[in-house]
Amino acid sequence: MRNITFAEATLEAMREEMARDARVFVMGEDIARQGGIFGQFKGLPDAFGLERVRDTPISETAIVGAGIGAALGGTVPVIDMHFADFIGVAMDEILNQMAKIRYMFGGQANLPLVLRAPDGVTRSGAAQHSQSLEALFMHIPGLKVVAPSNPKDAKGLLKAAIRDPNPVIYFEHKDLFRQRGEVPDGEYVTPIGEASVVQEGGRLTVVSYSRMMTQVQAVCKQLGDEIAGQVELIDLRSIVPMDTETILASVRKTHRLLIVHEAVKRGGVGAEIAAVVAERTIEYLDAPIVRIGAKPFPVPFSPALEPAVIPQEREIVEAIRGLLGARI
Amino acid sequence: MRNITFAEATLEAMREEMARDARVFVMGEDIARQGGIFGQFKGLPDAFGLERVRDTPISETAIVGAGIGAALGGTVPVIDMHFADFIGVAMDEILNQMAKIRYMFGGQANLPLVLRAPDGVTRSGAAQHSQSLEALFMHIPGLKVVAPSNPKDAKGLLKAAIRDPNPVIYFEHKDLFRQRGEVPDGEYVTPIGEASVVQEGGRLTVVSYSRMMTQVQAVCKQLGDEIAGQVELIDLRSIVPMDTETILASVRKTHRLLIVHEAVKRGGVGAEIAAVVAERTIEYLDAPIVRIGAKPFPVPFSPALEPAVIPQEREIVEAIRGLLGARI
Amino acid sequence: MNKDTLLRWYRTMMRIRIFEETVNEKFLAGEIPGFVHLYIGEEAVATAVCSLLEESDYITSTHRGHGHTIAKGADVKRMMAELYGKRTGYCKGKGGSMHIADFGVGMLGANGVVGGGINLAAGAALASQLLGNGRIAVSFFGDGASNRGTFHEGLNLASVWRLPVVFVCENNQWSSTTPYRESTSVEDIAVRAAAYSMPGAVADGNDIFDVYEKAAQMTQRAREGGGPSLLEAKTYRIKGHFVGDPEKYRKREEVMEQLDRNDPIKRFVERVLEEGLLTSEDLTRIDHETLEEVSSAVAFAKESPFPEPTEAYEDLFVEAGAQ
Amino acid sequence: MNKDTLLRWYRTMMRIRIFEETVNEKFLAGEIPGFVHLYIGEEAVATAVCSLLEESDYITSTHRGHGHTIAKGADVKRMMAELYGKRTGYCKGKGGSMHIADFGVGMLGANGVVGGGINLAAGAALASQLLGNGRIAVSFFGDGASNRGTFHEGLNLASVWRLPVVFVCENNQWSSTTPYRESTSVEDIAVRAAAYSMPGAVADGNDIFDVYEKAAQMTQRAREGGGPSLLEAKTYRIKGHFVGDPEKYRKREEVMEQLDRNDPIKRFVERVLEEGLLTSEDLTRIDHETLEEVSSAVAFAKESPFPEPTEAYEDLFVEAGAQ
Numbered sequence A, B: 001m002r003n004i005t006f007a008e009a010t011l012e013a014m015r016e017e018m019a020r021d022a023r024v025f026v027m028g029e030d031i032a033r034q035g036g037i038f039g040q041f042k043g044l045p046d047a048f049g050l051e052r053v054r055d056t057p058i059s060e061t062a063i064v065g066a067g068i069g070a071a072l073g074g075t076v077p078v079i080d081m082h083f084a085d086f087i088g089v090a091m092d093e094i095l096n097q098m099a100k101i102r103y104m105f106g107g108q109a110n111l112p113l114v115l116r117a118p119d120g121v122t123r124s125g126a127a128q129h130s131q132s133l134e135a136l137f138m139h140i141p142g143l144k145v146v147a148p149s150n151p152k153d154a155k156g157l158l159k160a161a162i163r164d165p166n167p168v169i170y171f172e173h174k175d176l177f178r179q180r181g182e183v184p185d186g187e188y189v190t191p192i193g194e195a196s197v198v199q200e201g202g203r204l205t206v207v208s209y210s211r212m213m214t215q216v217q218a219v220c221k222q223l224g225d226e227i228a229g230q231v232e233l234i235d236l237r238s239i240v241p242m243d244t245e246t247i248l249a250s251v252r253k254t255h256r257l258l259i260v261h262e263a264v265k266r267g268g269v270g271a272e273i274a275a276v277v278a279e280r281t282i283e284y285l286d287a288p289i290v291r292i293g294a295k296p297f298p299v300p301f302s303p304a305l306e307p308a309v310i311p312q313e314r315e316i317v318e319a320i321r322g323l324l325g326a327r328i
Numbered sequence C, D: 001m002n003k004d005t006l007l008r009w010y011r012t013m014m015r016i017r018i019f020e021e022t023v024n025e026k027f028l029a030g031e032i033p034g035f036v037h038l039y040i041g042e043e044a045v046a047t048a049v050c051s052l053l054e055e056s057d058y059i060t061s062t063h064r065g066h067g068h069t070i071a072k073g074a075d076v077k078r079m080m081a082e083l084y085g086k087r088t089g090y091c092k093g094k095g096g097s098m099h100i101a102d103f104g105v106g107m108l109g110a111n112g113v114v115g116g117g118i119n120l121a122a123g124a125a126l127a128s129q130l131l132g133n134g135r136i137a138v139s140f141f142g143d144g145a146s147n148r149g150t151f152h153e154g155l156n157l158a159s160v161w162r163l164p165v166v167f168v169c170e171n172n173q174w175s176s177t178t179p180y181r182e183s184t185s186v187e188d189i190a191v192r193a194a195a196y197s198m199p200g201a202v203a204d205g206n207d208i209f210d211v212y213e214k215a216a217q218m219t220q221r222a223r224e225g226g227g228p229s230l231l232e233a234k235t236y237r238i239k240g241h242f243v244g245d246p247e248k249y250r251k252r253e254e255v256m257e258q259l260d261r262n263d264p265i266k267r268f269v270e271r272v273l274e275e276g277l278l279t280s281e282d283l284t285r286i287d288h289e290t291l292e293e294v295s296s297a298v299a300f301a302k303e304s305p306f307p308e309p310t311e312a313y314e315d316l317f318v319e320a321g322a323q
């Protein structure tokens, strides 16, 4: 085990996978010369050369489109979106090509490709640099979507994404890159599609992922063992495919569900989770399903305003306390 | 009252609003010379000239971007997306400009703009011409989203959208354009944000919109008065803002909820509705919340395959029967 | 031009023409579902360009993709079956006309999104460059597509990375109901090549010899590591935008004149006969064989079974390890 | 050039320079949150171009938008307050540096999306054309942005519709850490004008006289209904891409040489003094006034209240009828 940052963990995954498979290459804006905005590509050009670590023009449409073509041509592209906020520039490529190529051509081609998208709020990034957009891609059949919350999973899921012969969107939270955590020595892969039960508990299931997972864990610490001990904490890790069985099993045990994500609550991943539970195991519920997500506003710039839109620890505390006390 | 088609109803709305307000203009591909793929713009150039009814290059990014600029410059653009399936080409403009401009500039500017997007399945359109994408826009704060199911609402909502000083995405189903229905004589506007209780009933709430609304109605006819009489039918009409109060009030009366839409079930509008109900009025439910939506696959081409992905009347029948019989 | 090539060209052009005429008829008869866009009148472009390619080279195509698919070497049987929505089709009935593809011959797909294939070709070329396998890529797209951002970004990217790709703009004068001069701000789209420091040329797209000559320089350049080029083939869309198009936006005479003066097959035939390069027996034999071929493709398509509904749930993802 | 114009130019350039130097300092001191991109070294471009515009004309800008905003006539007090996230800022604290805007003077917003403003300007010009109000629009954007699809689509659209818009590409040699030659496939971005049949010109972006002269022809053309043009102003980004950029990707000497040889303000001063167009007293007076102005802007920003958290729930939609 080593204690390294999230950025370093992703870098290890890149190094190992690029060393393992010569077909893997990475492209994006400012990744070779700069090493990525978050340092997440540092040193890769020295190890693998500028052919396999490519700075691109500011042409997200072309980068993603060419990535798709490159995958069809026998390579394994990893594409950096710079900020997930710009993913809309390549939306048609994702929606109409990436997600559909294998299916609409009747399985003639595989599309091994990873889209890395640093998402979420950071440092008063304001409306166009603070977004969590995973829900959009959950709704598009043909894409896998993951969102690790810690360095260990960041490494394991990135390796899994690169090895997956299907397109994977890998959301990595801007504010997690500097977060440190234990990462196992040696080779491991975190399977896509498996949630992780981070903590067992009997009276409330809390499902979260990405940065909000760390907030939920922090809140549990604050709340003390007695309360926190009743909480079963699930780190979703994969949005698509979603490990609904783990969630359902937990809810059947705890009878209460709280979902927490940084993305806008309306139409977010939490809505899908709530709906699946309300569809498949509503009879076990002893309380309303509570969702915490961003309010339906763009993220404002001012430090005085940002917390009013983005979920705060206080809300999580209140929801946990409220749910543990609630009965229908 | 007149019996006219959905396309004609939207055409009336365009004519009336363009006559009322000289700032309103419309642009898109093949709308002037051709009159729109569905005839929904026929005759407008004769009435209003080619300055106000503009054929554009195949440049959806520019069309939407320029529409936003034109709104800021004091006009009221109506933009035709040709097919909603191509909306991804302008996704960044919608996500990062259209939805955010008013807010991120602190209310300095209004953005009166309508994006018309013919969506849904039609005639074996296959993966890239059969999509229902409203859920993506529900998740983006700053946009209003409507989806009429009949000629009357089509006209009333389009007029409301054009008069709304905020950006509105108007989804009109490709397969509804030829549908006929009663449309009132004279001036009327259908307010955005109000669902319509199409039929009252005491034992099951069915929420739907757009083409699936017509399927649900057809199913109710098939089921006969005895069963159908127990069903309260709500046509959502507006996705954002959503008339959750009407839904909640109905569920509190009927204790059962079925949601039906053509869009992919996973992460669809139905998930949000189910989640809101599970959050705010779960204690009234006597049965699981059931959602019907497309299976998580792109829409296949072959007439032999398409029905396996897109919701069928049979599923609706089964769900209604099942729910009416169900008890937790 | 050796006789073999000429015979091959003629066979390909006729195969496209007869395939398309047949599809037109079968669509109007209600046998083929969906949307269908025909390549009639543009056969010389795909035929000439693809005759410069190896099977392992790549092409990307458009909504009007039958011609490219045939020219790249696909089997008309499996194409027709696909158009009929049958399990024996290239895409097992999941794609149809707008998504016709034969990855086995490097045909990376028709595309329902205008301009959607341009960057896919650049990417396939990038893969070839990275893998050093010597393959090149060609992207076919229309005049209308040349106004999409994908064109700009793709050509710029291909240029800065010297990708082995040839961009072939089929300027058939129309994008749906809009004449290209009203939507495109240049007389010659080839002029746009200069914006990316790459060679650009205009070819008479109805003269297969001219297209071949100009395309040959570009494919050669791509093979030699010289980077991308842009070829504009001026041609004409003889049929409506899609089968069923009432074509109210243009005069019948405009079409008739083109048909008369500019049909690429007619022009080819006149030239090869005049110059004694081929005999009318050569041509007639190919005509017969091709008619036969296409009609057995229709028979094959009709006889083939539809997929089972549950097959709709296959082909989305491939299992890991199957790569 | 009359003296008034020269004085106004100098005041605007100095206002930008001092504003930016101050922002740099205050950002590094931790007083300004978010991301900040400085316009230092590029002042001549916005200043010359905006001096050709009426208040009612429109501009769209970039992530590097302070200079454009000042040149278009915004108040530095409300700008600084915005950067500080205060309620008295132009966007009530919702925007910050990357979304600085003053719609009151036709400044339609900085833009966090590279290339995001290009079509907005085309659209504002379209509105002017439709309303016949004689206004024109200018879009400022970087060399990096010229590789985005928005550039291509916007210039094509503006050309086919003869929109009254001037596209001003500020080629400051870098897009973030990437030199423009590595990402841009032409030596002169102005060359791309030919792809849209519009005039294109290269100006020495560090020579305000040259920018003015070339931009004047283009704004005049736009006003006279002649349609769009593309001006490339070659300049240099003296500071890092953003405040805090470690700038490991370029040599310090490169920057020093530019500063020495090519600082637009220095070059202006040398020329006006040499040619006796202005006196050093003129300049010193403006220096003092501007320093004073910017420092009171800082004071204003600091004294201003932060917005209340509940204000985050305002300004998303406007009520109907309020239009």
Ligand SMILES: Cc1ncc(C[n+]2csc(CCOP(=O)(O)OP(=O)(O)O)c2C)c(N)n1
Residues within 6 Å of the ligand: B029, B058, B060, B082, B086, B089, C062, C063, C064, C112, C113, C114, C115, C141, C142, C143, C144, C145, C146, C172, C174, C175, C176, C237, C241
């Ligand atoms: C992005 C996008 N916008 C619009 C359409 C609708 N559409 C299909 S074909 C077509 C015209 C294409 O013209 P061109 O590129 O010249 O090709 P041609 O049809 O002439 O072969 C249009 C507008 C589309 N399929 N994709």
Ligand SMILES: Cc1ncc(C[n+]2csc(CCOP(=O)(O)OP(=O)(O)O)c2C)c(N)n1
Residues within 6 Å of the ligand: A029, A058, A060, A082, A086, A089, D062, D063, D064, D112, D113, D114, D115, D141, D142, D143, D144, D145, D146, D172, D174, D175, D176, D237, D241
């Ligand atoms: C669509 C998009 N892609 C990437 C970025 C990240 N980014 C911000 S500024 C910048 C460089 C811009 O270069 P240029 O257009 O030359 O403007 P300059 O910074 O030199 O003024 C990049 C890549 C962005 N903001 N938007």
Ligand SMILES: [Mg+2]
Residues within 6 Å of the ligand: C142, C143, C144, C170, C171, C172, C173, C174, C175, C176
């Ligand atoms: Mg065309």
Ligand SMILES: [Mg+2]
Residues within 6 Å of the ligand: D142, D143, D144, D170, D171, D172, D173, D174, D175, D176
């Ligand atoms: Mg630059």
